[in-house]
Amino acid sequence: MQDQRAELEWREGQVPVSTRFDDPYFSLEDGLAETGHVFLAGNGLPDRFRDGFHVAELGFGTGLNFLATWAAWRATGLPGSLRFTSFEAFPMAVEDMAAALAAFPTLEPLAAQMLAAFELGIDVVLEVAVLHVVPGDARAALPAWAGKADAWFLDGFSPAKNPELWGADLMGQVAAHTEPQGTVATYTAAGFVRRGLADAGFTVTRVPGFGRKRHMTTGVLG
Template sequence: MQDQRAELEWREGRVPVSVRFDDPYFSLEDGLAETRHVFLAGNDLPARFVDGFHIAELGFGTGLNFLTAWAAWRDAGVPGRFRFTSFEAFPMDVSEMEKALAAFPEVADLAEQLIAAGGGSAEFDEAALTVIEGDARETLAAWDGKADAWFLDGFSPAKNPELWGADLMAEVARHSAPGGTVATYTAAGFVRRGLEEAGFAVTRVPGFGRKRHMTRGVLG
């Protein structure tokens, strides 16, 4: 339905901002560097990559996190393929996705493949991407997969608390492999408590740019 698509406005002509949540899709400073710091380093990647490694994500957005993980996999020279499953309630139109990703020439070749595939679920030489549309509070519970690493990248907990509740964090834990990890840019207390209650050993570490802290966790 049309009202379930992402509604955007653009800052500086290149940074998409969600009208619904009044929050940018990526850092105004450097979205690619933020993804590497928060989601890759926060999950000890690419060091943990092995054939079949499974990343799951709350909030697909522009697809930048997927592309960053793909670039890291390629650059690490890991044999085989990885899986990436993302849960997205408000998918972005592929033309807007293409405009947003144009800001990141480092992953331009991979972005071109993603756009050519329609900006959603697709099979690539090194990656299998699945984008599950709908409210993650429903779709994650119904999912039968388990992830080795989670990218928790919903809009700000202050503006989109539904994607950070304790019940959803419990589902993240239930759909994590033994020793699975989570990383997120936020250090909000209720998010950390929800992850701890779900069974993650949670630590607060330096955030990216002007964000003092972020959160990472390991399933006990």
């Protein structure tokens, strides 16, 4: 198992920035609103939620996307369970996750549960949500994964700073691990990312981005 931890500095006191990739983990403007716009709305959520709905993600980071998804599921009052699988090459220490998530007090009750139970590489059962964070390079871990997702959050660091997580081969693996008519969303509108997703079989759309980002990308498989 890979044992490389995230290397951080803190911007404006609350926003963790990867020193390895010189990139913040979430928007300096409003990370929770960014998650809602890009990953939830970008995948048609919560409207598509159903029992057993499976979200997969490249880049777990602070866990903010998972917590926002779990909160959205709880708000619907749907019966059943939500699955969330994330691939993370450089996992953040739990105490750093806690410091970052303190910026989002509305998520505090859920964050406390997640942080208390968090463990890499196993199913962590949190009320109706089952979280599994797979450590290691997604280029090796994703091909070995047996699952398929209904929705993908592509949230690795910027393609310009971490191109390894956005290559055509990995986008092909994302498609291979997506249910028919499954979706994908990402904050980037980089041309090579959009082409990689299109070549993998997604119908790709460029849509308005969050905050100062003019565009982002969504896609539907098939």
